[in-house]
Amino acid sequence: MxxxxxxxxxxxxxxxxxxxxxxxxxxxxxxxxxxxxxxxxxxxxxxxxxxxxxxxxxxxxxxxxxxxxxxxxxxxxxxxxxxxxxxxxxxxxxxxxTPPVLAAREREPEQEEQPPDEDSTLPGTEVDRILAAAATGSPNPSTLQALRSSIQDYWKRDDEHGGEALRPAVVGQFRYTMSLLREAGHEEAKRDLYAVAAELARLTGWTYFDARQYSQARTYFTEALRLAKTVDDQAFMANVMACMSLQATYQDRPGDAVALATAAQDHARASAGTPRVMAMLSMREAFAHATLTRRREAHAALAESQRQFEQITADDPDPEWVAYFDEPKLIVDTGIAHARLGEAEVAEPLITDALHREDRANHRGRAFHSFWLARTQLQRGKLDEACHTAMGALTSASAVTSERVTGHLREFHAQLEPHRQEPAAMTFEARLREVLSADLSGSPRP
The missing domain is CATH 1.10.260.40 (lambda repressor-like DNA-binding domains)
Incomplete structure (x- = not known):
């Protein structure tokens, strides 16, 4: 045998x-x-x-x-x-x-969920009660600053390593913040804590979204909306809706994605959203229209995103959560929207340009964008270039734990099907199996 x-x-x-x-x-x-x-x-x-x-x-x-x-x-x-x-x-x-990690997976069954109006609907509430019993008084300014600094660190690590490994720390921080909120005596302290709790709930939802665990993601996104609404933070509500719009595009629910993106813009306008915020939200709308292959609407949203971005000034009071939407991000997202529309000849140079400018520490973003570039090159008949680009993407992809990255890799791998016998495709597949085998065995990557 x-x-x-x-x-x-x-x-x-x-x-x-x-x-x-x-x-x-x-x-x-x-x-x-x-x-x-x-x-x-x-x-x-x-x-x-x-x-x-x-x-x-x-x-x-x-x-x-x-x-x-x-x-x-x-x-x-x-x-x-x-x-x-x-x-x-x-x-x-x-x-x-075909490595098992790339095998076709059944779609997560959708479940009807009630919005979590009370904290008891969230997992692990017994921990909340323990922490609440231990907490005393209102948090001092240094506590709030420590919480905000932690959030900024989570953003960075999420880009570098993916959200799954961060989730226990983020959830623990969220529960701790909720315990402080219940004990806070001053209205100003409560408002600050609501803002921190809303971002931690959104970030928890994001880690579930990145793992393609969509039901849990919706639960935490909805909780983030509830917390932001409590203090009438319209701008942050727009941010959460933008995340939910992006998730809807991944779930093949582009109609929902359009509705969420436009509602997010309404909330942002109600709070005098800055040009950077409006540019980001218009891009979310463009993604949703592109998924529906509505060319006219998608191009109009892209033009609005560009117009808003050109109005950005150094004095704008941008919220910290939108700082990631810089010029390389605008360019690469514009390219991806064109790619979603099947306009590969427009998409390829845009994504290429953005990749040259993008922070190399952002492994997840570089993996996403490299696979999108490979797909546009493949659509244009550039098989050798596409496989070369995809092989480069494996370096970034292997540095993060992200089911969304794996999903993009799976999609490119499926698009190679007609070219399996070509030397470039065979070389890519051999390298892919080598990288995945190293990941599964825990041995050093070549």
């Missing part, structure tokens, strides 16, 4: 792309296949026999030309044991060619 204790190493891509190897596989001339594998990959007959569930004598007879291998189950064992892609041997795609 073939070895199953661990996955056998893959053959060098240069061997799999070697015309002699391709020809030998195509006619199932295993004498030549085995000799090429021995010569170029150092896999000797005894190893071939062990990997493929054959006897050494049988392998020797095949290599000497005294025996042929024609049974389908034997050919499949050779493909799996030597890691020869199925298409080279006229077989269906082998299971090992």
């Amino acid at each position: 073939p070895e199953h204790s661990s996955s056998p190493p893959e053959l060098p891509v240069r061997l799999l792309n070697n015309p002699e190897m391709v020809d030998a596989c195509g006619v199932r001339d295993f004498a030549r296949v085995f000799r090429l594998v021995q010569r170029h990959a150092g896999v000797y007959p005894s190893m071939i026999a062990r990997r493929c569930g054959l006897t050494p004598s049988r392998v020797g007879e095949v290599m000497a030309g005294r025996r042929e291998l024609r049974h389908m189950d034997v050919i499949e064992r050779i493909a799996d044991g030597l890691r020869i892609p199925g298409h080279l041997l006229g077989l269906a795609r082998r299971d090992w060619e």
Whole structure:
């Protein structure tokens, strides 16, 4: 029987792309296949026999030309044991060619949820009660500053590593803030704590969204809205709705995404939203229209986003949560909106330009944007460039824990289907399996 204790190493891509190897596989001339594998990959007959569930004598007879291998189950064992892609041997795609993390996943079932009007609807409320019993008096200014500093640190780490690992800390901070809020005596302190709690609830929802756990994300986004509404923070309500609009585009609910984005703009206008805020919200609307392939509406929203961005001044009282929407972000989001509309020739140079300017520490953003660039290049028939770009994206993707990143990788991988036999696609897939194997084993990445 073939070895199953661990996955056998893959053959060098240069061997799999070697015309002699391709020809030998195509006619199932295993004498030549085995000799090429021995010569170029150092896999000797005894190893071939062990990997493929054959006897050494049988392998020797095949290599000497005294025996042929024609049974389908034997050919499949050779493909799996030597890691020869199925298409080279006229077989269906082998299971090992698609890493489990990229396998198609069923959509999370949607559940009707009631808005969490009370804290008791949130997970772990017994911890809240314990903390509330321990808290005394109103928080002093240093406590509030520490909470705000923590939030800024969470934003940074979220970009660098993804939100999943941060969630326990963010949730704990949120519960602690809620306990302080219940004990706060001064109205000014309460308002400050409501603002902190609203952002921590939004950030918790964001970590669930990044993990594609959409029901939990909605629960915390809704709680963030409730907290912001309590102190009539219209601008922050717009921010939360923008997050919910983006989530709706990921859930293939573009109609909801449009409604949330336009409602967010209404709330922002009610609070005299700054040009940067309005530019960001117009971009969310553009994404939603682009998902619906409404070209006229999408282009109008993009133009409005650009117009608002051009009105930004250094003196604008921008809230801290919108600082991320800088010029590279405007450019890359404009490119992605065009890509969603199928306008790859417009999208490609925009995304390329933004990637050159983007902060290299923002691993998740760079992974997203690189996969979008690869997809636009593939749409334009630039297979080699697309695979090269996607291979570069793997470096950023492997640095974060984010189901959304994995989703973008999965989509690009699916788009490669018509090109599986091309050398560039085979090289990318080999590198992809190598990176994912290193991630799963915990071994150092090459």
